[in-house]
Amino acid sequence: MEKAKIKTRLKRELSSRRKYKTTYKDIKYYFNIEIESHEKLNKNQYTLSKKAYTNLKKHLRKDYECIDKLYEFGVLSNHQYKLLSK
Numbered sequence: 001m002e003k004a005k006i007k008t009r010l011k012r013e014l015s016s017r018r019k020y021k022t023t024y025k026d027i028k029y030y031f032n033i034e035i036e037s038h039e040k041l042n043k044n045q046y047t048l049s050k051k052a053y054t055n056l057k058k059h060l061r062k063d064y065e066c067i068d069k070l071y072e073f074g075v076l077s078n079h080q081y082k083l084l085s086k
Contacts, residue, residue: 006030 027033071081
């Protein structure tokens with residue numbers, strides 16, 4: 001499928017109220033590609049200092065507000081919301 005057709009199809013699908021299950025299913029649906037999730041096991045487990053944790057919370061506050069709004073508008077499923085708001 002050429003880029004223009006993909007772009008048009010994505011716009012059409014995204015503008016509808018279709019609820020997406022996960023990114024992996026979306027990629028399979030649009031591109032017929034199966035991908036696997038890989039999690040890096042970190043040997044060095046570090047804990048954030050109180051100051052680092054506070055700064056990180058401040059930095060990500062708007063991101064989490066956006067996730068909350070998307071969930072309120074019904075764009076995200078319960079599963080997606082739980083994954084994103086961890």
